[in-house]
Amino acid sequence: MKYPETPAVLVKNKHFKLADVSTKDKGVFGETYAHKESAQPRLAALRQRLVELQENLYAEHQRSLLLVFQAMDTGGKDGAIGNLLTGVNPAGVQVASFKAPSAAELAHDFLWRIHLKAPSRGHIGVFNRSHYEDVLVTRVHELIDKKTAHQRFDDINNFEQLLTRSGTRILKFFLHISKEEQAERLQDRLDEPAKRWKFEPGDLKERARWDDYQDVYSDALAHCSTDDAPWFVVPADHKWTRDLAIAEIVVATLEDMNPQPPKADFDLKAQVIK
Template sequence: MQFKLPKTPAVSVKGKDFKLADVDPNDITPFKHKPDDKDEAGPRLLELRKRLNDLQELLYAEHKRSLLIVLQAMDTGGKDGAIENLLTGVNPAGVQVSSFKAPTSEELKHDFLWRIHAQTPKQGHIGVFNRSHYEDVLITRVHGLIDEKTCKQHYHDINNFEQLLLNNGTRILKFFLHISKKEQAERLQARLDDPAKNWKFDPNDLKERAYWDDYQAAYEAAMTHCSSGDAPWFVVPANNKWARDLAITEIVVAALEDMDPQPPKPDFDVKAQVIE
């Protein structure tokens, strides 16, 4: 069930020939705003937020389907900021945000999708994954915790899992926030330079940064193996935060408009009701 995509810098991953290196993290085409003037994007974002709020209310009222939004990125890629922007003005009663860090000892006793399935959105809700089931074909692959055979089996399991969600009325959108290695260095340094942001800095991020090329290859493989018309991957150029936010919101709104949620019809005679 494909929908008409709005014009954004985001690239839809299609086919095995996709190369992450071909996507420019600085791209803002076709947006006309200047990279250093994010306020120019304000009016369009306000318009989109109003539309998103209306659509989310209809989805909640309909209470038959749901939307799952998956966000993945390298460290400092901007997942938290993207979520904050996307959900600005949306009724929190109809939204669930789930973050997936290293699995607990209890979670490790189950299959890798066990903890994920429990956090998928209920009917009428928008669910947002900050990291996701894809961690099990990313960090595990980069650090050699799984072999190629297991990795390929995980791709197969993920595709089946997402198809199960689709079969039960959950639309899926997956976004990779694409930043450059230079941009990551600047964002890490900014966290060190600003005492108010020191808490965001994790020395382990420097260790993972050493595996940059390996992570790029792992992301590329995961996206090419697990992107479909019903559960697409979008690579969002994310060096410019305003363009990142605008692109994601445009796509989410377009997907919800394609879903066209409808409120239920009342089971009573509206005209016969008299309020005295």
């Protein structure tokens, strides 16, 4: 399908590098909207349309949509997901977060725990972090080597193709922030009592590996962006452009899917309500 024009970059190149994408780019949004407030009516309209499409998807109960979110620490995954799904019926949404695997999960292949959380028919599934952690964190911390990572790229592509053939559309979003923006957001977490619960000292150790993460992310996105399961790099220093770009792409995809409620399988005229 043809995706709407947004600041988000659709990854198509096997030599893709995150360094080539601005984290602050507003793209067409900068030309259309003077400021954040002027974009709010469009975002509200997209949310309402998403509510309608999600209801049809749930009623149709034949297909599903999987949204994968990845980012550096403080990249805004929680905020982006919350903004996108405002007003959507929770009964039609399945959210999964993937942290360090448990002993039971480690006893299986790396995709085992992921497949268990794939969205069922009629649902929008959301992965807050995902199977890509097993070719990112593991690689930065030298738990796997480049050869193993690339073997896993093949496994991931095959897995996502399986989901697609089974009726699941897949969209993957990398929320792209700058190292300077991350520093400001980490400082905010320390300075504001209401946000302190989000801060972990270990975040600073991961920040020290910034360049390594940029390299492995670039590699994963370049090799695992396919027609069936595309990766979008979303400039995310400006939260409002991030949210609007994601909403535009998700709504356009659901409209392309065009879910339809099932037709009544009984005689409507024979039904008399007394």
